[in-house]
Amino acid sequence: MIVVQLLINGIIAGSIYALVAVGFSLIYATNRFVHFAHGAFVTVSAYLIYTFFTLWGLNFYFSALLTIIVAGFLGWLVYKLVYMPLKKRKASNAVLLVASVGILILLENLMLLIFGADVKSVGFIQIRKGIEVLGGIITPLQIVIVVLVIILLLILWFFMKKSRLGKTMRAVADNPNLANIIGINAKRVCYLSFIIGTALAGIAGILVALEQNIEPIMGTGLMIKGFTGAIIGGVTSVPGSILGSYLLGLVENFGIWFLPSGYKDAIAFVLLFLFLLFKPTGILGLRGKYKEQKL
């Protein structure tokens, strides 16, 4: 069954995009600037799991936990060392964007320096034939990735809608100034979103390392797709960014079934373009309640 296999391929691709998009979107929603270095944190996390598990030989699940914790800490650190001082000097969002691109390049080159340029493989999972599901084929690892993303979607949706912290985050996302006036500590929320968002990059890094191997420059490519997915889904909405990523993965894979494969990126960006033209807020983005601050 071709349709089923295309659907599966699209969902797997979409899940990987979503893993990147979700942390990015969480950070964007509360901070309102494009943290492009998010992709580099996925790369760093991939190298962390490689170091802990493959080089040091620690238990895999312990290594994974350690990676997520260190990633969260790095998120806090980058906000503390780079963005906070800039924000204090009233830097515009454009300045913050440039800073984030700087961090991206710095981290990628740091990984290149430490680990070298060649491809690394974590080697936790043996390559084997996929399992047949409804006429399509999927590997156990890909099932884990898809299921994990769906669980993340549910947890994040629940967290944002129901929990107190989620509510304050949404309040800051909705209108940072008003949130400040009514006594929400926006600074704390920003820190937290960086810690949680980058910890999510940690999860993404582990799964991407297992599924696609590790390279120093992989972050940029992942970031572009994750960013596109987030915009399509509505960048201020975390569940929206996941849905957008799935849509992107599906459209890409169905697209190259009919068109030559060279058009894959073109298909992605046409989709982005269409959304920007006709539904700039994305699938689940905020509707007109809050006007974008200058970007």
Next chain:
Amino acid sequence: MSKKSIIWLIIIIIIVGILIWYGVSRKPAEEEVIKIGAILPLTGTAASQGESERKAIEMAVEKKNAQGGIDNRKIEVIFEDDATSNSPSKATEIIKKLIYIDKVQFIIGPVMSSEIEAVAPIANQENIVMIAFGAVTSPFSRFGRNVFTSSATFASENYKIDEFIGKQNFGKIALISVNTEAGLEIKKVLEEELPKYNSELISTELINLGVIDFKTNLLKAKEQNPDALYVFHIPALLGIIIKQAKELSIEFPILTFHNIEDPSAKTTGGDSLEGVIYTSPVRSEIGKKFFTDFEQEYGSEPNIFSDAAYDAVNLIFEAIERNGLEIDKIREYLENIKNYQGATGNISFDKNRDIKRDYIIKTIKNGQFVPYEE
């Protein structure tokens, strides 16, 4: 300005002054050396390849310098990184730096075809000898009189697999290839050659560099029910394509070329490479020695094209030793070179300035590269 910052300023000025003095004082010594520029992908997707090529070049240079250099002049190589960008503007910028600032007369690389296209006219105009060792698309003479290669054309390698396809009676072949000039050349060769062996190319998937998800491409190829799949990509991605093929339960034989022997294909492909059938150059004694020397020196296997880089620099040495530093004589010497014994094998240029080489069919058995047997 506070007192403290004035002191700092003075310290910085002194340091900068010392550095400038050091740089200038080194100048006279530099005139004694023969400078060679090398444009390699030292970062980016092909970085592991570029890194290994750099080591191969350094190995050749160290060996020559240990022998006292050429005419008592030491050799110095200036490495420049094109970041695997395949960008003509970047390559042009680099070659201009090498020619006008470093004043090199010889250049090794670049490896990407669109970069060679961009810099070849400059090499011809400035009368610089350039050995773009990784260039494998025919005819090589299109790049002009000063530009040479030290690799055999992909076409000459592809003839061997076409012959094999004929012997095996594979009537229908699907191609998955990287969307570059080399990939397009492979497509052209397969389209032309396969009918001679009662076979045909039934589907082609050209995939851009940077894409790492091939599942839908493999599915498209599978739907055409080919007798075999030919894959053509850089080593790390060859491994990924074959791994994804195995995960998608693709049963028909997978054919490819010598990139599969590169260590990074093993890293990404792992056990899934088992049973892959490919073409591999026949190694000469010098080639085997290069491999063991490289492993001894650096503790790792050389990547593909490292032997070609090694040959490129040695060709330059030989040309200088016989002709001095007169570029016109060197060019003429290289043009007419016949049966030069290098690490890649026998180097002779045909009328198109292409190199042809002998290949054998090999396969991967228990992780080892072994000659293919029925």
